[in-house]
Amino acid sequence: MVFCCICDTANYDICIYLISDLFLERHFFMTEKTIFEKILHGEIPCKPLYEDEYTLAFHDINPQAPVHILVIPKRKIINVANSNESDIEQMGRVLFTAKKVAEISGIAKTGYRLIINNGDDGGQTVYYMHCHILGGRYLSWPPG
Numbered sequence: 001m002v003f004c005c006i007c008d009t010a011n012y013d014i015c016i017y018l019i020s021d022l023f024l025e026r027h028f029f030m031t032e033k034t035i036f037e038k039i040l041h042g043e044i045p046c047k048p049l050y051e052d053e054y055t056l057a058f059h060d061i062n063p064q065a066p067v068h069i070l071v072i073p074k075r076k077i078i079n080v081a082n083s084n085e086s087d088i089e090q091m092g093r094v095l096f097t098a099k100k101v102a103e104i105s106g107i108a109k110t111g112y113r114l115i116i117n118n119g120d121d122g123g124q125t126v127y128y129m130h131c132h133i134l135g136g137r138y139l140s141w142p143p144g
């Protein structure tokens with residue numbers, strides 16, 4: 001089944017983005033749900049930490065620090081490079097949720113790092129925009 005990567009419908013008749021050439025390519029290149037869409041839709045489990053109307057935060061399955069949490073927007077954005085003006089609020093909400101998550105997980109005072117990998121060279125493996133929150137230890141710089 002092919003899902004629209006923007007409005008998340010499998011029905012082309014009701015996909016509003018199909019009418020726009022700009023989004024046509026994105027629509028047809030998305031052949032299956034990403035792992036984060038499956039998490040969002042309750043199809044696979046996660047360890048949630050925070051949820052609101054716009055975002056979901058859950059523990060990374062392969063933590064790279066004592067605290068490693070992912071924040072995703074509930075409305076899909078593939079990555080920063082594929083964002084547009086209609087994504088501005090979602091993207092801001094992701095960062096504000098990251099701030100809340102840092103407070104909830106007790107790393108706000110000691111510091112933390114927010115990472116948004118973009119594209120293959122940026123190390124993005126899941127093509128559903130997400131913000132990593134890493135903390136609980138000193139994080140060296142520059143990253144690898």
Ligand code: 5GP
Pocket residue numbers: 035046047058059060061062063116117123124125126127
């Ligand atoms: P990226 O490399 O795209 O920036 O980050 C993807 C992240 O998703 C990785 O840190 C990876 O460990 C995490 N991840 C991949 N699959 C799952 C999963 O099924 N559940 C959770 N909670 N995290 C996942």
